[in-house]
Amino acid sequence: MSIPGEWYLILAAALFTVGALGLLVRRNVLVMFMCIELMLNAANLTFVTFSRMLGDIGGQVIVFFVLVVAAAEVVVGLGIVVAIFRRRTQTSADDLRQLKG
Amino acid sequence: MVHAAYLMALFPLAGFVVLVAAGRRLGDPWAGWVATAAVLGAFVVACVSLAGLLGEPTSARHFSADYFSWITVGGLQVKVGILLDPLSMTMCMFVTGVSALIHLYSIGYMRDDPEYPKFFVYMNLFVFSMLLLVLANNLLVTFVGWEGVGVCSYWLVAYWHERDSAASAGKKAFIYNRVGDVGFLIALFLIFSRLGTLDLPSIFAHRHALGSAGATAAALLLLMAATGKSAQIPLFNWLPDAMEGPTPVSALIHAATMVTAGVYLLCRMNAVLALSPDAMWVVAVIGGVTAFVAATIATSQQDIKKALAFSTVSQIGYMMLAVGTGAYVAAIFLMVAHAFYKALLFLGAGSVIHGLHDEQDLKKMGGLARLLPWTYGTFLVGWLAIAGIPPLSGFWSKGDVLANVFRKSPALWALGVVTAVLTAYYMTRLFVLAFRGDDRWASSVSGHPPQPPHESPWVMRLPLVVLAVLAFAGGVLDLPWVHHSGLASWLAPVFAHTLYADHESAALQTVLVVVDGVAGLLGLGLAFAAWRGVVDRPALEPQFLQRVWYWDDLYDAVIGRPGQAMARVAATVVDTRVIDGAVNGVAAVVRRSASSVRRLQTGYVRNYALGIALGLAAVIAFLVSRVWWS
Numbered sequence: 001m002s003i004p005g006e007w008y009l010i011l012a013a014a015l016f017t018v019g020a021l022g023l024l025v026r027r028n029v030l031v032m033f034m035c036i037e038l039m040l041n042a043a044n045l046t047f048v049t050f051s052r053m054l055g056d057i058g059g060q061v062i063v064f065f066v067l068v069v070a071a072a073e074v075v076v077g078l079g080i081v082v083a084i085f086r087r088r089t090q091t092s093a094d095d096l097r098q099l100k101g
Numbered sequence: 102m103v104h105a106a107y108l109m110a111l112f113p114l115a116g117f118v119v120l121v122a123a124g125r126r127l128g129d130p131w132a133g134w135v136a137t138a139a140v141l142g143a144f145v146v147a148c149v150s151l152a153g154l155l156g157e158p159t160s161a162r163h164f165s166a167d168y169f170s171w172i173t174v175g176g177l178q179v180k181v182g183i184l185l186d187p188l189s190m191t192m193c194m195f196v197t198g199v200s201a202l203i204h205l206y207s208i209g210y211m212r213d214d215p216e217y218p219k220f221f222v223y224m225n226l227f228v229f230s231m232l233l234l235v236l237a238n239n240l241l242v243t244f245v246g247w248e249g250v251g252v253c254s255y256w257l258v259a260y261w262h263e264r265d266s267a268a269s270a271g272k273k274a275f276i277y278n279r280v281g282d283v284g285f286l287i288a289l290f291l292i293f294s295r296l297g298t299l300d301l302p303s304i305f306a307h308r309h310a311l312g313s314a315g316a317t318a319a320a321l322l323l324l325m326a327a328t329g330k331s332a333q334i335p336l337f338n339w340l341p342d343a344m345e346g347p348t349p350v351s352a353l354i355h356a357a358t359m360v361t362a363g364v365y366l367l368c369r370m371n372a373v374l375a376l377s378p379d380a381m382w383v384v385a386v387i388g389g390v391t392a393f394v395a396a397t398i399a400t401s402q403q404d405i406k407k408a409l410a411f412s413t414v415s416q417i418g419y420m421m422l423a424v425g426t427g428a429y430v431a432a433i434f435l436m437v438a439h440a441f442y443k444a445l446l447f448l449g450a451g452s453v454i455h456g457l458h459d460e461q462d463l464k465k466m467g468g469l470a471r472l473l474p475w476t477y478g479t480f481l482v483g484w485l486a487i488a489g490i491p492p493l494s495g496f497w498s499k500g501d502v503l504a505n506v507f508r509k510s511p512a513l514w515a516l517g518v519v520t521a522v523l524t525a526y527y528m529t530r531l532f533v534l535a536f537r538g539d540d541r542w543a544s545s546v547s548g549h550p551p552q553p554p555h556e557s558p559w560v561m562r563l564p565l566v567v568l569a570v571l572a573f574a575g576g577v578l579d580l581p582w583v584h585h586s587g588l589a590s591w592l593a594p595v596f597a598h599t600l601y602a603d604h605e606s607a608a609l610q611t612v613l614v615v616v617d618g619v620a621g622l623l624g625l626g627l628a629f630a631a632w633r634g635v636v637d638r639p640a641l642e643p644q645f646l647q648r649v650w651y652w653d654d655l656y657d658a659v660i661g662r663p664g665q666a667m668a669r670v671a672a673t674v675v676d677t678r679v680i681d682g683a684v685n686g687v688a689a690v691v692r693r694s695a696s697s698v699r700r701l702q703t704g705y706v707r708n709y710a711l712g713i714a715l716g717l718a719a720v721i722a723f724l725v726s727r728v729w730w731s
Contacts, residue, residue, distance in 0.1 A: 020710075020714055023707070023710050024707050024710055024711055024714070025707070032706070093705070093706045093707070094704075094705055096704070096706070097703065097704025097705055098704065099704065100702050100703070100704035
């Protein structure tokens with residue numbers, strides 16, 4: 001038996017909500033990063049699901065693009081995180097509000 | 102020979118270009134000689150053109166040529182070209198001739214001026230502009246020349262611009278002229294809108310399309326332009342102030358040539374003027390009244406040049422009177438004669454001023470006859486000529502004007518005769534105060550020991566002598582009993598259709614001539630009786646006349662002070678409150694709103710993320726709602 005597509009979509013929505021809430025409530029930059037990854041992958045899951053449901057390969061192709069962009073983003077983001085670690089002992093995003101100028 | 106007439110304008114232009122490029126290197130006096138040579142070249146071309154025109158039969162004395170197209174916009178076609186007919190030829194002859202003499206004179210007069218070459222740059226540009234004005238066959242090109250002489254006049258009046266009075270006199274001359282120029286411009290618009298062309302021959306050919314009201318409006322607007330340029334009431338006040346310029350400038354621009362441009366313009370447009378008898382009456386009345394008013398003012402001026410300036414205004418008033426009467430030939434005749442004797446008088450006055458080391462006050466002259474024999478002799482001729490003593494040129498030309506005016510209106514004629522008496526009176530007063538009586542200059546002449554007045558060098562004396570001969574004999578141009586071979590028949594093709602044709606009986610004409618002569622002699626006698634051996638006669642120099650009938654005070658009260666008050670309101674209220682208020686207000690609003698909006702930038706990443714999430718939710722809600730409603 002196969003699992004109906006709606007389940008995947010519900011899972012994706014749940015993952016996205018977890019990611020979004022995590023981004024809003026957590027202070028640690030690394031955790032916030034993981035939340036962003038969670039949201040991205042929730043979107044990827046949606047793409048793949050619809051691709052299967054509609055029989056259109058385009059959705060899966062877009063997932064590859066998203067993965068590449070996400071990888072690049074992780075590189076930049078982790079670079080920033082490392083730079084922050086060099087200066088401070090902890091990585092609370094709120095400490096960085098002085099950057100608002 | 103006529104085909105080369107355009108060279109007439111190109112010679113002074115070339116002189117101007119050379120002097121602009123190399124004037125400083127040429128220096129004193131070579132810059133002056135170059136300028137004089139350029140104008141002399143123009144005079145030679147004018148003579149050749151005159152010979153060419155005289156060689157043609159009377160009906161063919163008309164040469165019009167376009168050289169290049171200046172403006173082509175829609176229906177407006179402006180071509181630059183020349184129109185050479187007896188009228189413009191006459192103007193060119195005396196403009197170039199008198200200019201050449203005055204340039205020669207300036208070589209001596211402007212000697213040792215620190216900006217010597219600059220003076221001749223302006224003078225040559227002036228002669229070019231004047232010839233452009235006179236020769237143009239298109240009203241717009243005439244207007245270019247009109248403005249050109251105006252701006253040269255401004256530069257030359259304010260030539261000694263370090264002096265405050267000269268700088269403001271220049272501005273005054275320019276602004277008064279601008280008022281008149283507005284009239285010229287509107288006249289151009291009107292003529293173009295009605296006739297679709299600014300080409301002079303076409304305007305003359307299609308003038309009836311202007312309609313009666315249009316012709317009156319055009320004529321009055323042109324009159325407005327002429328009152329500005331020719332210093333007539335109500336715009337005459339600038340001319341006496343323009344005497345702040347060097348004396349050769351006063352002689353050339355503010356006596357002989359530029360100020361007669363208004364009269365020339367009206368003569369040129371005589372075909373349009375003839376369509377409107379009402380406008381002609383206005384011209385005649387303005388001319389007559391100006392002649393009278395200016396003559397009264399001239400009787401009580403202390404400054405030798407200002408007295409001559411008011412005399413110029415008065416004489417141009419006579420010309421306007423003649424134009425308004427329809428006696429264009431008389432106007433041109435008087436213009437030519439006036440150019441001779443008034444240039445002579447101004448140059449003579451310049452020679453006196455030069456000899457006295459820049460003293461212009463008549464009350465500080467006297468007894469100069471012995472010391473300046475050449476100036477005295479030539480000034481004597483100029484004085485008798487303008488006073489209208491037979492057989493000098495002024496007698497014939499003024500007599501021609503007055504005889505024609507009598508046919509138009511005996512009242513204006515009477516005013517003209519009274520003015521003639523006044524003319525003889527004020528000129529005699531000036532002459533007696535300057536040259537006769539005791540010498541009063543000792544106190545004002547500078548130097549230790551005081552240097553006595555000295556006669557001028559030959560470059561200044563030669564023009565005086567030539568002009569004296571012309572002023573003496575200028576009457577032969579148009580003697581009353583040889584109308585068929587003089588100026589009248591020469592100019593007849595230009596004015597044929599509008600010339601005042603009536604003829605009075607021989608007896609009446611004789612009476613008029615005798616009255617003219619008696620008027621001149623009467624003025625002479627009165628002035629000798631009043632001013633011989635007397636320097637101060639306050640009763641004859643009332644404040645009212647010295648203050649120019651309070652014209653300047655009137656303008657000051659009606660235009661100057663309200664204008665200043667408005668400027669003050671604009672500066673203190675409009676500028677500080679309204680304009681600065683608007684600018685500062687905008688800045689304050691931006692700053693206040695920005696300081697409230699900047700609170701949004703907290704620096705907390707989660708706030709921004711929440712903003713994004715809420716925005717996303719709003720967009721989704723919007724999209725969903727659209728699906729819902731549709």
